[in-house]
Amino acid sequence: xxxxxxxxxxxxxxxxxxxxxxxxxxxxxxxxxxxxxxxxxxxxxxxxxxxxxxxxxxxxxxxxxxxxxxxxxxxxxxxxxxxxxxxxxxxxxxxxxxxxxxxxxxxxxxxxxxxxxxxxxxxxxxxxxxxxxxxxxxxxxxxxxxxxxxxxxxxxxxxxxxxxxxxxxxxxxxxxxxxxxxxxxxxxxxxxxxxxxxxxxxxxxxxxxxxxxxxxxxxxxxxxxxxxxxxxxxxxxxxxxxxxxxxxxxxxxxxxxxxxxxxxxxxxxxxxxxxxxxxxxxxxxxxxxxxxxxxxxxxxxxxxxxxxxxxxxxxxxxxxxxxxxxxxxxxxxxxxxxxxxxxxxxxxxxxxxxxxxxxxxxxxxxxxxxxxxxxxxxxxxxxxxxxxxxxxxxxxxxxxxxxxxxxxxxxxxxxx
Numbered sequence: 515x516x517x518x519x520x521x522x523x524x525x526x527x528x529x530x531x532x533x534x535x536x537x538x539x540x541x542x543x544x545x546x547x548x549x550x551x552x553x554x555x556x557x558x559x560x561x562x563x564x565x566x567x568x569x570x571x572x573x574x575x576x577x578x579x580x581x582x583x584x585x586x587x588x589x590x591x592x593x594x595x596x597x598x599x600x601x602x603x604x605x606x607x608x609x610x611x612x613x614x615x616x617x618x619x620x621x622x623x624x625x626x627x628x629x630x631x632x633x634x635x636x637x638x639x640x641x642x643x644x645x646x647x648x649x650x651x652x653x654x655x656x657x658x659x660x661x662x663x664x665x666x667x668x669x670x671x672x673x674x675x676x677x678x679x680x681x682x683x684x685x686x687x688x689x690x691x692x693x694x695x696x697x698x699x700x701x702x703x704x705x706x707x708x709x710x711x712x713x714x715x716x717x718x719x720x721x722x723x724x725x726x727x728x729x730x731x732x733x734x735x736x737x738x739x740x741x742x743x744x745x746x747x748x749x750x751x752x753x754x755x756x757x758x759x760x761x762x763x764x765x766x767x768x769x770x771x772x773x774x775x776x777x778x779x780x781x782x783x784x785x786x787x788x789x790x791x792x793x794x795x796x797x798x799x800x801x802x803x804x805x806x807x808x809x810x811x812x813x814x815x816x817x818x819x820x821x822x823x824x825x826x827x828x829x830x831x832x833x834x835x836x837x838x839x840x841x842x843x844x845x846x847x848x849x850x851x852x853x854x855x856x857x858x859x860x861x862x863x864x865x866x867x868x869x870x871x872x873x874x875x876x877x878x879x880x881x882x883x884x885x886x887x888x889x890x891x892x893x894x895x896x897x898x899x900x901x902x903x904x905x906x907x908x909x910x911x912x913x914x915x916x917x918x919x920x921x922x923x924x925x926x927x928x929x930x
Contacts, residue, residue: 515718516692518666520576521733522618522712523743524783525776525905526705526800530698531718532666535677537684538654538691569632571726573619573733574640574664576711578703584643584653584665592639593661602636613749618712621736621749622729633728638663640713642703645670650691651682658689664715665691668699701800701903704896708778741918744780744892758913767863771796771909773852773881775803777893777902783915784885786852786906789878791866792840796877798850799905801825805889806843810834811851814842822847825904827885829854837870840878850906851878854886858923859916879906882916887923 519529575594579587597616600608601623613620619637626633641662643653650667657665667677672695705711714730716722722730738757740747764770770787788794804824808816810832826848828839840851855861861880895901 517716517718517722518694519714519716519722519730520702520711521573521714521730522737523705523709523776523781524737524774524907525781525903526702526711527774527905527907528698528800530694532692532694532698533674533676534690534692535650535654535679537651537677537679538687538689569725570634571714571723571729572638572663573622573635573729574638574713574715575619576640576642576666576702576706576713578706579641579643579657579660581647582644582703583647584641584657584660584667585648587656587660589660591660592641592657592663594637594639598637610748614746616710617743617749618710618733618736621753622732624749624753625732625736631728631732633725633732635729640664640666640715642666642668642699642706644668644703645693649680649682650677650693651679651684651687654684654687654689654691657691658687662689665689666699667691667693668703669693669696671695672697701802704898705776705903707898708896709776709780741913741915742780742782742920744777744782744888745920746780747920755918758909758911760911762912763910764912768912769794769863769910770861770879771907771911772913772915773879773885774799774905774907775885775888775893775902776904778896779894782888782893782919783913784881785861785913785915786879786881787861787863788908789836789840789853789864789866789880791837791864791871791878792874793877796879796906796908798825798877799907800903801849801905802899803827803852803889803902803904805886808832811839811842814845817846823849824901825850825852825906827852827854827889829886830856830880835867835870836864836878837866837874840866840874840876841870844874844876848876850876852885852904853878853880855880855882858883877906884916884919884921884923887921892921 520526641657739755740752773784773786802824806828807819809829811828812834
């Protein structure tokens, strides 16, 4: 079995487990976790000894095949490519065009070298494909020939079963192939079609190695300093900024954290307040975001969009209470409610009427109206679902993301 820890983009940060096929090579130090492809040089001048001392951890770039099933690929479709060759040869300091296409990995390498960290990494390719159209053995063979280091098959349901090879030949396969639940991988598969998606792999039994733990903390530190990828910020701007002050914890009256929102062209953070009513257990996500239509959500029978199993964004106002908005969304199957404030910057802990509180069974948060501008004007829908992806992260601190955001909002937004 394996653990996959998704580290970027921040809307997808999660961890799940799955199972490797018995007839493929396993994820072990002699296959997917070591044997660097690049001529890696440590910051102190040492070379390649890092594999023996456990200082090496690859970072896996998750990609989907063009046919989505991994049955018929273009030649070397999953190889790292010239962008990563340039990044590795220049220790992360690359031209702006290359940096923008592979910015997270470029910054990881820059931090390793400038801070003299006892760590080395390189990009690996993890192919996520759907189950079906061809056999598991054929997927392993095709993905391996296409340049993938690891293959991950998304099951058609939420079970992880043995992948049987039958009578097919498997002794020529050299790439690990694993199976994962549909609910664990569906949004990752969707995002990887257009976004830069990165993860760390480890074996379930042995856990994450010290090097991979250091790599995970390094990525988290970079993302904490990064308020948004839309509009684009250069690596120098991001690395020069400070992360949120974790010593300044939110009090009970300020309970909340940050919300990550992503679309096909990038992502952004927002601060949120958790409502005083409803479940207080978060995080939630990654999960699909749906804007309410009509926008105020005061009548459950008036909804013209499907909100089941989503976080639904509802505008403040419209003549009904916050509690009624949440109860209506709950009736229609929403997982959580996000109230969009009328203020560009401010949010608050919302309250419900005493007779509404016992009826509310789903969480509710408030974000600034800036998120409406991003949803409508800045971040493109994921085409296949016509929605965005969000993740509610209870950091317990203020990120001041509205102040750090470089977009100027229009004077007034349409409620419709």
